Amino acid sequence: METGSLKRVLFLTGTRADFGKIKPLIKNLDSNPDFETQVFVTGMHLMKRYGSTANEVIRSNFKNVFLYMNQDATYHQSMDFTFANTVNGLGRYIREFPADLMVIHGDRIEAMAGALVGVLNNMRVAHIEGGELSGTIDDSLRHAISKLAHLHFVANDEARVRLIQMGEKPESIYVIGSPDIDVMLSKALPDIAEVKSHYEINFDDYFILLVHPVTTEIDSLESNLEELTQAIEASGKNFVVIYPNNDLGAETIFKAYQELEENPHFRILPSVRFEYFLTLLKHSGGIVGNSSAGIREASVYGVPTIDVGTRQNRRLKHTSIVSVGWERKAILHALQSLPKSTPVSLNFGSGDSAEQFLKALQTDALWQLPIQKEFCDL
Numbered sequence: 001m002e003t004g005s006l007k008r009v010l011f012l013t014g015t016r017a018d019f020g021k022i023k024p025l026i027k028n029l030d031s032n033p034d035f036e037t038q039v040f041v042t043g044m045h046l047m048k049r050y051g052s053t054a055n056e057v058i059r060s061n062f063k064n065v066f067l068y069m070n071q072d073a074t075y076h077q078s079m080d081f082t083f084a085n086t087v088n089g090l091g092r093y094i095r096e097f098p099a100d101l102m103v104i105h106g107d108r109i110e111a112m113a114g115a116l117v118g119v120l121n122n123m124r125v126a127h128i129e130g131g132e133l134s135g136t137i138d139d140s141l142r143h144a145i146s147k148l149a150h151l152h153f154v155a156n157d158e159a160r161v162r163l164i165q166m167g168e169k170p171e172s173i174y175v176i177g178s179p180d181i182d183v184m185l186s187k188a189l190p191d192i193a194e195v196k197s198h199y200e201i202n203f204d205d206y207f208i209l210l211v212h213p214v215t216t217e218i219d220s221l222e223s224n225l226e227e228l229t230q231a232i233e234a235s236g237k238n239f240v241v242i243y244p245n246n247d248l249g250a251e252t253i254f255k256a257y258q259e260l261e262e263n264p265h266f267r268i269l270p271s272v273r274f275e276y277f278l279t280l281l282k283h284s285g286g287i288v289g290n291s292s293a294g295i296r297e298a299s300v301y302g303v304p305t306i307d308v309g310t311r312q313n314r315r316l317k318h319t320s321i322v323s324v325g326w327e328r329k330a331i332l333h334a335l336q337s338l339p340k341s342t343p344v345s346l347n348f349g350s351g352d353s354a355e356q357f358l359k360a361l362q363t364d365a366l367w368q369l370p371i372q373k374e375f376c377d378l
């Protein structure tokens with residue numbers, strides 16, 4: 001491809017979990033005359049139950065935003081079906097609105113669909129935050145996406161080395177840090193009074209509870225949730241409870257939370273806008289559950305985490321994180337003995353990822369990497 005010409009860059013977002021991370025990247029390209037951005041919005045973003053977070057994308061005022069519903073909320077749909085729908089819709093979209101590069105993030109099925117559609121249509125694919133380990137099926141998806149992607153923008157050197165171990169070309173890997181750190185360290189976050197008033201949170205002190213299903217442990221999900229909800233109720237502490245993602249098993253979590261609805265110690269929310277979530281996290285007494293926010297983000301603010309179960313068991317564990325199983329006693333004990341704050345960690349970036357991403361996209365070397373991948377032996 002000829003360098004120096006206008007480049008069209010398509011970003012795919014399927015959840016609040018990836019949007020917070022790719023938003024700073026889109027923003028930076030959007031204001032640069034060398035690039036034209038497109039944003040394909042799908043997945044949970046379009047679902048009322050999960051907070052219609054497509055509105056957050058729309059509010060960002062990016063050019064060329066396209067909404068595509070890849071699932072039907074009125075009946076239970078297996079994840080492979082959602083995957084197939086995404087391949088179908090995204091394929092049609094890119095034939096109508098072709099781009100020079102598609103940017104996907106993480107380990108969800110929408111990203112997997114994006115990687116596949118890109119590769120099968122000879123469109124360059126860039127993967128954000130590959131090369132990481134978390135645990136469960138997310139690892140398999142993340143690594144599979146990396147094997148399809150032509151370019152990798154990773155959070156740290158460990159991720160880079162892992163991708164090289166997986167046969168990826170060193171020149172195709174850029175260490176830019178985790179782009180959410182850019183937002184986390186920015187001075188533009190809302191203040192806590194505004195966040196509490198916006199989401200009608202009336203507690204002075206509170207913890208955050210954020211639990212996702214582990215699709216490979218679906219049989220024990222109901223009893224695990226029972227242990228957890230009993231522990232947090234027994235603690236007498238206040239919780240801002242945030243709904244899970246829409247992975248298989250989410251229904252079981254919704255059911256378990258129904259019991260908490262009448263309890264004044266709980267404020268249950270479908271989703272919190274990224275910047276608002278960060279402020280909420282920063283001022284919380286800690287985060288409980290199995291969200292990546294407990295592993296990646298809490299330690300940046302020195303907020304303690306109780307990481308429950310296996311979902312994050314392969315992630316790098318900072319000293320701010322206490323890992324426990326799904327046992328009422330263990331969770332309660334961890335809650336009662338959490339420190340007020342913990343040492344700060346900046347393992348995943350220093351706040352300039354968007355700048356580094358833009359710089360990489362402005363180099364000829366990036367665009368000259370062949371679209372036919374080669375496996376590099378160690």
Ligand code: UDP
Binds near residue numbers: 016278
């Ligand atoms: N997040 C958010 N609003 C919320 C909950 C989470 O913006 O209400 C962000 C959070 O900061 C993190 C990302 O979404 O960057 C991932 O969180 P989640 O627990 O949804 O997914 P995971 O990464 O664990 O799959």
